[in-house]
Amino acid sequence: MKKLIIHGGRRLSGEVTIGGAKNSTVALIPASILADSVVNFDSVPDILDVYNLQIIMRSMNVQSSFANGELMIDPTAIEEAELPSTAIKSLRASYYFMGSLLGRFGRAVVTFPGGDNIGPRPIDQHVKGFEALGAEVEYDDDTVRITAPNGLHGTRIYMDMVSVGATVNTILAAVKAEGTTILENAAKEPEIIDLATFLNNMGAKIRGAGTDTIRIVGVEKLISNNVHTVIPDRIEAGTYLSMAAAQGDGVLVKNIIPEHLEAFIAKMIEAGVKLDVHEDSIYVPKTDHFNAIKIKTTPFPGFATDLQQPITPLLTLADKESVITEEIYPERTRHIPELNKLGMDIDNLSHGLIAIRPSTQLMGNSVSAAEIRAGASLVIGGLMADGQTVIKNSEHILRGYDRLIQKITQLNGDIRIEESDEPMH
Known part of the structure; x- marks a missing residue:
């Protein structure tokens, strides 16, 4: 079994190329x-x-x-x-x-x-x-x-x-x-x-x-x-856009088809991220102020359920409470207790209704990835939090993210992978 170890708090910059979907x-x-x-x-x-x-x-x-x-x-x-x-x-x-x-x-x-x-x-x-x-x-x-x-x-x-x-x-x-x-x-x-x-x-x-x-x-x-x-991975792209907005000082995300991400891009802009969208790349500038937003997941071309979890850590930086309504998989909430271990203030109010409140003091902790996109949200949370975050069951994340360690390291993130003694859950 593998675990990811992240030393958070470092600002990200540079460029990242998205893999095939x-x-x-x-x-x-x-x-x-x-x-x-x-x-x-x-x-x-x-x-x-x-x-x-x-x-x-x-x-x-x-x-x-x-x-x-x-x-x-x-x-x-x-x-x-x-x-x-x-x-x-x-x-x-x-x-x-x-x-x-x-x-x-x-x-x-x-x-x-x-x-x-x-x-x-x-x-x-x-x-x-x-x-x-x-x-x-x-x-x-x-x-x-x-x-x-x-x-x-x-x-x-x-x-x-x-x-x-x-x-x-x-x-x-x-x-x-x-x-x-x-x-x-x-x-x-x-x-x-x-x-x-x-x-x-x-x-x-x-x-x-x-x-x-x-x-x-x-x-x-x-x-x-x-x-x-193979077409570029729009979910990987959205994950790095969230990561760059939350913890970046200017990140260029390459090999993107913006038309595949229109609903997601619209919500990022609504949240106050001044994205610079090009034909096949998106530049994410450093953002100092974020607005609270409301999101509802729906089938394509709506907001993808797979991007509900990766955008959640970013919304803890907003000035007021944001709300996500998960309509595709209402039970897709297993990231919430884990993100809260890092100091976030997120509530699963009812079946698929998630409230995300402003959180300022994030600290690293030991957390567990229940599935691919929940794990991606923990990676972003770990990069945002001060100190060390250990993500157990990280096989789940590696099932869906191309060369994750290499890409985050190139952006100045401090992340590595280690074998874990614990059985996978």
Whole structure:
């Protein structure tokens, strides 16, 4: 187990380059096994989830190599096999193998996925998509068995709720299905567009990605002829923008697509941060006064639930009480007691309603990262607090943040990683 050790209070300055999007990468890698050729990606983030997905693919005789942001995957000798449950349980996005295996072989057996504990995230919408396409789904203890005895056939599917995961899985299952699939009330996230772009470049026929209606005409073969560049990670970008505003003396955040962060940027400006937004970078000046704001998390293009926690420490610098309403995952509040150990004054008022009051005297402490974005908020809190902060269970953070130690060190932060003797919770 690993722990992060931060000596806080140092001002940050310089520049940081954002890596490829975690939430794209964890969909693109399972999607690659649909290809009938070798697949190449670049701008792949160096995160634990990538290595776990490689382990899962290796069990199916899919070879891959990963170095310096470049990932090669060869699915041409793929075999059906039982997937390693330890790797499956380590990340939730392993459930994308349900859609891609179903699309490739007409059947899939996947252990129930793990990942962050941020409240209930059922897979009923995924199952609805598979069944509409003609699959039969059975549950056996913690295993999901999906078969399509008569093949997969295009149809019209209406999602009862907007779900990124279910949208991705339905696309993966439908891309080689017979006929046309029309997916309504689909998620519009940039990562969905990235996935569709990757598949279309191999010969898929997907239209409408980024809107709430996606049309998929099934094809027989997918052949990759070029390198797919993963889009920049908007959640990593928002995390560094928050960090730079809270503790920076002028930080340039590079490799950003500002259109992917419009709701977040608007709230930062409302809070008093005079962001200088360029085509693919944002400069965060030193900010001496912050305004209290109200935030409500909603599906894209609204304020992302994944940025609720990273912006929380920044709001403790405001002149009055700020309020966040977490509407996507109301139980996503496990960062609050940990941030309060650093001297912050944050209350979980009711189901998903968070009050953040001004806090001036922050002191380092021993805290624990319950999941990726909760951990990111603790990193920012630790950089703001005087003295030493120790963040236990930091594997969670490293699952989602590319070269975190290196990037913060380059900004003049004092952060290092150590092995911990304590078991992970």
